[in-house]
Amino acid sequence: MFDSLGDKLNAALGPLRGRGKLDDEAIARAMREIRLALLEADVNFRVVKDFVARVRERAVGQDVLRSLTPGQQVVKIVHDELTSLMGTGDSKLVFASKPPTVILLAGLQGAGKTTAAAKLALLLRKENRSPALVAADLQRPAAVDQLQQLGKQIQIPVFTGTDPVQATRDGIEQAKAQGRDVVIVDTAGRLQIDEELMDELARVRDAAKPTNVLLVxxxxxxxxxxxxxxxxxxxxxxxxxxxxxxxxxxxxxxxxSVKAVTGSPVKLASVGEKLDQLEYFYPDRMASRILGMGDVLTLIEKAEEAASDEDQAAMEARMRSGEFSFDDFLASYRMLRKMGPLKGVLSMIPGVGNQLKGIDVNEQDLSRVEAIVLSMTPQERRMPHVIDGSRRRRIAAGSGTDVQQVNKLLSARKQMQKMMKQMGRGKMPGLPQELTKANRR
Ligand SMILES: Nc1nc2c(ncn2[C@@H]2O[C@H](COP(=O)(O)OP(=O)(O)OP(=O)(O)O)[C@@H](O)[C@H]2O)c(=O)[nH]1
Ligand SMILES: [Mg+2]
Structure with a gap:
């Protein structure tokens, strides 16, 4: 997603990252490149102009944070500004205090309204809500059919009627009568903004009294x-x-551009045709993604689904503080297992995605990792520095491996800990050498 923009921004920022001191010349050059990268990514030119001006101002007049070099600080400024460009904090949907919550979808023809309606219903049901769909697109003969098909696939009821306004009003009533607490209304698309359909949309809106109107x-x-x-x-x-x-x-x-130009934030993003491919949109994560900092938070969220809340919170806290014991190692390793194919998960870790190209993640190697950790005493797991030569031999024997493999794991953990510390400081880590080497064989 947005790979080319990310590459170009990184190319612009690259020369700054390592610098201890920034002169005006270096900043000016970077700003020119950032400007070009954004324009090439088809960002609105007024938005680009303001963006670059803000970054420049902050970069030149930056308060020097002791923990970051000036170059790193510019990267952070770009990240912050990208985040606020896409919106701050208000991307949640609004739920009515008195159900049902009505969500009206509008947009041009083929934008993805009908698909998004079904995806959103599925997403909300995962959050323990009880959604229904209303087909208010009676413009295209097959439109109702399409929504009904989708509804059937995900087992969510679809209501409709003989004209858009009546379908909306009755659909919402029926959903309510069935105890549904969210109603998603799919409307007719238009080729371009045309009076007749805009008028219909206004009437549907008046009938729906939506809690949220979302433009697709x-x-x-x-x-x-x-x-x-x-x-x-x-x-x-x-x-x-x-x-x-x-x-x-x-x-x-x-x-x-959309938030800056219209004042309304992106709330959801659809990343594929499959019905489970709709996600909430988080500006800060998107900024990190664009800058190639990986999607640590999405990863954490996936992990949360796999782990209990307490485990997760405790582990996160330790990771943030830069601690990473073998207990954490084992816990994260087991979480990874539960999260699905390892390669997909690993590719979300910052800096890892690229390094995985051409590498096969060998699940068997990883079972060996588990065996080694399990051969350690609780104290050794908590405080890996106590593992001396004789302990290494004992652990190797206990896990059916050899000292060399134990050593490899010990340095892999060290690397991971270093990586966690860097992440805590907002740096972009690389994949531990030991892990890639181990799997390259
Ligand atoms: N690849 C991809 N395709 C999508 C996505 N969302 C929708 N589509 C496809 O885009 C096409 C149009 O989607 P619809 O949901 O029918 O669009 P619509 O806005 O309801 O269209 P009208 O009802 O004609 O106005 C379909 O072929 C979808 O499968 C997405 O996130 N990724
Ligand atoms: Mg449609």
């Missing part, structure tokens, strides 16, 4: 999507945006 935008259309959003804004107030087709070759322009 195709990210692949870049700036076009942003102008569409601007035109919608003039007629139908919307609270947020669902960006779709981020799995395609979207360059990032829509994601980065």
């Amino acid at each position: 935008l195709d990210a692949m259309t870049g700036q076009e999507a942003v102008s569409v959003a601007e035109s919608f804004k003039e007629r139908i107030a919307f609270d947020g945006v669902i960006l779709t087709k981020l799995d395609g070759d979207a360059r990032g322009g829509a994601a980065l």
Whole structure:
């Protein structure tokens, strides 16, 4: 996602990262490159201009944080500004105090409304809500059918009617009667903003009295999507945006400009055609992703699904403090296992994705890792520095491995700990050498 933008921003920032002191010349050059990278990613030019001005101002007048070099600080400034460009904190959906919560989806033809309606229903059900779908698109003959098919796939009821307004009103009533607490209304698309359909949308909105109006935008259309959003804004107030087709070759322009141009944040992002491929949009994570800092938080979230809350919180706290014992090692390793194919999970760790190219993650090697850790005493796991030569021999014998393999694991843990510490400081770590080497054989 947004790979080319990420590469270019990193190329612009690269020369600054290691520098202890920044002169105006170096900053000016980096700002020029950042500007170009954003324009090439199809970010709105006014947005680019403001963005670069803000970054420059902060970069030149930066308060020097002791923990970061000036170069690292510029990277942090770019990250912060990217984050605030995409919105701060308010990307949650609003739920009505008196159910049902009604979510109205609007957008151009083919933007992905109908698919997004079903995806959103599925996402909300995972959060223990009880959604229903309403097909208010009676423009296209097959539209109702499409939503009904999707509803059937995920076993969520779909209501409709004979005209858009009546379908909306009755659909919501029926959903309510069945005890559904969220109703998602799918509306007719339009080729471009046209009076008749805008008028219909306004009437559907009045009938639905939605808690949220979400505009569905195709990210692949870049700036076009942003102008569409601007035109919608003039007629139908919307609270947020669902960006779709981020799995395609979207360059990032829509994601980065829409909040600045319309004032409404992206709330959800669709990253594929499958029905479970809709995610909440987190500006800070997206900024990290663009800057190639990996998606640590998404990873943590996945881990949370696999681990109990207490385990997770305790481990996170220790990792943040830069501690990483063999107990943590084992716990994270077991979590990884539960999270699914290892390679996919590893590729989300900052800096690891690239290094995994061409490497086979060998699950058998990892079982050996578990055996070695299990042969350690609780004290050894907690305080790995006590593991001396004779303990190494004992651990090797106990796990059916050899001292060399034990040594390898000991230094892998050290590397991991270093990596965790760097992450805590906001640096971009690399994959521990020992781990890649071990698996390259
Ligand atoms: N790759 C990819 N395809 C998507 C995504 N979201 C939707 N699509 C595809 O885009 C096409 C249009 O999606 P729909 O949901 O039918 O779009 P719509 O806005 O309801 O279209 P109309 O009802 O005609 O206005 C379908 O082929 C979807 O499978 C996505 O996130 N990624
Ligand atoms: Mg549709």
